[in-house]
Amino acid sequence: MNNVSGRRATIIDVAKQAGVSKSTVARVLGGSTRISEDARDRVLKAVKDTGYEPNQMAAGTRSGRSGLLAIVIPDVTNPFWAEVARGAQDRAVREDISLLIFSSDWDADKEATHLRSLRRARVDGAIINPVADNFGDLSRFGLPFVLIGSSAERFPDTASVGSDIAQAVRLGMDVLATNGHRTPALLLGPRSRLARARFLRAVHEHCVERDIDPAVLAMEESDYTVSGGHEAMSRLLGRKGRKHLAVFAANDLIALGAMMAVREAGLSCPEDVSILGFDGIPAGAFSWPGLTTIEKPGRQIGIRAVESLLDEIAGRAEHGRIFLPCRLVERGSIADLSAQAPARVAVGG
């Protein structure tokens, strides 16, 4: 691991040991140009003997490449984002690249701090889910980057990877309709968030296609949290004139909160209320009933983001905007009212 003097071995130590110049060692390790078999063998042996590990920092000063990528997400502790980070990390190691993971907590100051850190570390590129929809420094960011998440929408000229919300919403509305819930109530996120508008627009588009008046859909809004969903659902249940109620939640946490509210109101899911979530977080598998939901391809998003970023760095950029399809996960929180009692289908408003 170390050479005799206790220092870490450098390329020069290897060169001496192998009886060649450091240029030759670099070439063997770099692998691009032709090397005599004899030299290669001697170098490889010397590398092993000395326990030489290339110093990426030193290499970086000269080459300008740090071998580091960064990803800035809201929170690694959030299962969806953890999945994204994990995908990105796995893809990066395949290229012998290490990944710095930053959590911004939807906080512009923290984001700024992280952006500064990543710049100082001279990362080769960054994958960013901007907290503010007006991610200002974008054009003068001065670093290859790829956007992930809903804010990508605002920047059609930059590379981005996200999930196909329109397809997801279509999937959700269709499974609800198939089960006899043509006009579900909507549990939306807060007005300030771009994701909300995107979700809502997709619903509207789908309604138009299916000849449903969007105005007929009941709506409640809340934070993207369990307690938010709980409150929103309580408000919804407070309205009168319903038999079976079906809700499409903009996020799984809202859906789980809604499920709790239903139970506390003395009703049960899916008998009295059908609930459809959105995200595909693992916790949805453990609720009772299991949460039927639309799963976003978090891992894939991470993987594709890295690939896109690699393209961007290499200059073979097409500034592509990638939208990955979502998947329906049926677990039992939706009642099938299509056959037995089509007349009891909930109507909105």
Place this chain on the structure above:
Amino acid sequence: MNNVSGRRATIIDVAKQAGVSKSTVARVLGGSTRISEDARDRVLKAVKDTGYEPNQMAAGTRSGRSGLLAIVIPDVTNPFWAEVARGAQDRAVREDISLLIFSSDWDADKEATHLRSLRRARVDGAIINPVADNFGDLSRFGLPFVLIGSSAERFPDTASVGSDIAQAVRLGMDVLATNGHRTPALLLGPRSRLARARFLRAVHEHCVERDIDPAVLAMEESDYTVSGGHEAMSRLLGRKGRKHLAVFAANDLIALGAMMAVREAGLSCPEDVSILGFDGIPAGAFSWPGLTTIEKPGRQIGIRAVESLLDEIAGRAEHGRIFLPCRLVERGSIADLSAQAPARVAVGG
């Protein structure tokens, strides 16, 4: 952000602009020695004007410090480990240090790959949850490091941070006893894992203290997964001669799997079966009933690990072994049989 020529500003650009030497700029930014107010002002202005961001790689080549730390955990996607990583990250940013997060998937090869990457990146230190209990290269690791998780036990001479399993088990056994379940069945992890032995030993110690014959406790073992818990619980339910059954699961996933098995057997929790989990994963809050569990201080473990590592790096190491206390989270998966029917308390075996 860039200077006129389009290059990134260097310390020399700043020095020129401020009319001082690069040494002076370095001193202003480093902040250690005394500087004339005049010089400081000019430098700070020049830094702002040029948009200078120090090049950490270049600094690292000379100083030997990369400003990078690494953490190797089994999986960021696992809520507990995500929490640990998050704590570590938050603590690291406070020191202006960036954190590389690696997931080893309990795979020795992946771990080796990550260890090589982190060495090449010349991280200043590493926080490691070794996959193998015989983490071999430990002594000749040649890098400051801190161990986290149960394997720390095997290496009493190295710094480590973990949760206080003995205290946690005491907490769990006591809450069970208080509710009338003095001799719960144990749902353990696989024999190969060190964590299992630690858990079991703590239970035994506690039993001795409380005058309970440990042999009386029923035991089942499985993977640390939902399906594992499901199977183990099914086997347990298959045994005869029980009234109310109480189980202490070695992990929340096992507990959630057990809860599912109970429901599928036509029984209900907590009426027929009391379940106590261990970990404190968020999903436990969404099950029905909510899972009563012992919460490990994941975030704190991450924080303390970084602090310990920082000590290690600075040489003010005490090679401390830190065990953080766990916390009981009561949610309703344990029936209180202490008052109404003490005779119905489950007996093991």
Place this chain on the structure above:
DNA sequence: GTCTACTGTGGTAACGTTCCCACAATGGAG
């Protein structure tokens, strides 16, 4: 036999910092 192309190699200048030594200016003690 000379020229040319190619192959493998060595030497050296960057890269952008930090670290260390030198030194001028200042001021107080003797």
Place this chain on the structure above:
DNA sequence: CTCCATTGTGGGAACGTTACCACAGTAGAC
């Protein structure tokens, strides 16, 4: 007035690589 310590500053070596140029040796073409 001389000496010495202190304060602020500058200059250059060093860190371990990569990039680039130079060049020796070989072989084929004419």
